Amino acid sequence: MNITENIKNSPHIRWFILANVALGTFMSTLDASIVNVALPTMAIKLHAGLAVLQWVVTAYLLTISSLLPIFGKLADIWGRGRLYLGGFVLFTLGSALCGLTNNIWVLVGMRVLQAVGASMLMANSQALIVAAFPLEERGRALGLSGTMVALGSLTGPALGGILVGLISWRAIFYVNVPIGIIAFLGALVILPNDNAKGDSVRFDSAGALLFALGMISLLYALNNGQDAGWDSAGILGAFALGLLLLVGFVWAERRTSDPIIDFDIYRNIPFLIGNLSAFLSFAGQFTYTMLMPFYLQTVLNYSATQVGILMTAFPLAMAIAAPLSGYASDKHGPVALTTGGLATMAAGIFYLVLLTPHSPFWQIVPGPLLMGIGAGMFNSPNNSSVMSSVPKSKLGIAGGLNALVRNVGMIVGTTLSVTLFEIRQAGLLAGVLHPTASQSAQAFMTSFRTVLVVGGVVLLAAAAVSINRRGYVSSLRSL
Structure with a gap:
């Protein structure tokens, strides 16, 4: 028996798998949060305007969202370990090529390659953990994985600023290369040789194409509707095309023997409630995430460093709460923790409604801390x-x-917050040709509070959904 087989047969192999998945999670989360810091420098170095530059972020987002269920299905067919290894290869290669390019559109193309790898990692990370850990340890393991998400978000902006300032914008991509190589080599040794179904299951390529194109079209419209105008021909056309393709996808999936998404999975109450409450959770949470930096900079005149320090309160609190919540859920079940976490997030966002144009630093911090604790309580x-x-x-x-x-x-959540904010602010300043600083600040604060209240209501709705999983979680023991 060689070293690799000894490691794979170790009674502690599940913790090695968790460590490797955590490294992949940290890398992909770090990359998502590190890029925005470098965009102004990229604009200068690559001679690109904002309209083109936004595709460095948008292309990554659209690609991941359109491929996640597809790679999840492929993992069930080909084997999770194989697809996860492929994700490290593509993500690392894409990162290296992003750093080498001198053309903005080539950079966008390499970001797509990066996103393909990231979606292979993201679609399989939770599945690998759940397959490796018994039910009584899953919450703790997923909680530790959630901590890596928070640490990646926490580290990204600060590390990005340091790398861009001391080296160049290319360094934010090169930093992924050694991490990716180490993680790939580790995965090669420790991941189990899960059995592939091979030719016994047919991959629905037509359904995959319909889903990918439909999601790209729909999310493009959501992501760009505010800038282009919700009633513009391009946005309305993208919405219509996306909905048409997704309706076609559902119709086709109902008539194939091996669908990409087996919609019967949503008859599973814990799965349905967990997904719906998660969607509402992130939608409500991102009403805060999008607008809070603007409040700190434009109203309170905080420096970028001060904003960065204050915004770390959320991921720092989440990083501490997530493993503790995961451990507690193994002992007591998910209902109280998920519902309580969502209620805590709602309390945090409602607390922020009380802020004024003159709130001191110490008065702001409890809001992000409460939201981070709530997110950590809920997610694991x-x-x-x-x-x-x-x-x-x-x-x-x-x-x-x-x-x-x-x-x-x-x-x-991002689209809702920006659209609602701008509509509310425009209504408050209607007819005011030259608003004073006081009028502008007042209009900002009223609009900001409106968005926060809506976000809080969405989080309370998520809590109401989450509590309805009572009575169903006992059935998990038989799976």
């Missing part, structure tokens, strides 16, 4: 409940769908 038990509610043969697609609702929730 919810992920454990969702992933434990499906049989092992469907872990890949379950993980892909779970990651998809998170991404779509972020997009919807």
Whole structure:
């Protein structure tokens, strides 16, 4: 028996798998949060305007969202380990090529390659953890994985600023290369040789194409509607095309023997409730995430450094709460923790409604802290409940769908916050040709509070959905 087989047969192999998945999670989360810091420098170095530059972010987002369920299904067919290894290869290669390019559109193309790798990692990370850990340890394991999400978000902006300032914008991509190589080599040694179904299951390529194109079109419209105008021909056409393609996808999936998404999975109550509450959670949460930096900079005149320090309160609190909540859910179940976490997030966002144009630093901090604690309380038990509610043969697609609702929730929350804010602000300043600084600040604060109240209501709705999983979680023990 060689060294690799000894490691794979170790009684502690599940913790090695968790460590490797955590490294992949950290890398993909870090990359998502590190790029925005470098965009102004990229604009200068690559001679690109904002309209073109936004595709560095948008292309990455659209690609991941359109591929998550597809790679989840492929993982169930080909084997989760194989697809996860491929994700490291593509993500690392894409990162290296992003750093080498001197053309903005080539950079966008390499970001798409990066996103393909990231979606392979994201669609499989939770499935690998759930397959490796017994039910009584899953919450703790998923909680530790959630901590890596928070640490990636926490580290990204600060590390990005340091790398861009001391080296160049290319360094934010090169930093992924050594991490990716180490993670790939580790995965090669420790991941189990899960059995592929091979030719016994036919991959629905037509359904995959309909889903990918439909999601790209619909999310493009959501992401760009405010800038282009919701009633513009391009946005309305993208909405119509996206909905048409997705309706066609559902119709086709109902008539194939091996669908990309088996919609019967949503008859599983814990899975349905977990996905719906997660979607509402991220939608409500991102009403805060999008507008809070603007409040700090434009109203309170905080420096970028001060904004960065204050915004770390959320991921820092989440990083501490997530593993503790995961451990507690293994002992006491997910219902109280998920519902209480969503209520805590709602309390945090409602607290922020009380802020004024003159609020001191110490008065602001409790809001992000409460939201971070609530997010940590919610995410780990919810992920454990969702992933434990499906049989092992469907872990890949379950993980892909779970990651998809998170991404779509972020997009919807961002779009909702910006659209509602601008409509409310325009209404308050209607007829005022030259608003004073006081009038502008007052209009901003009223609009900001309106968005926060809506976000809080969405989080309370998520809590109301989450509590309805009572009575169903006991069925997870039999899976």
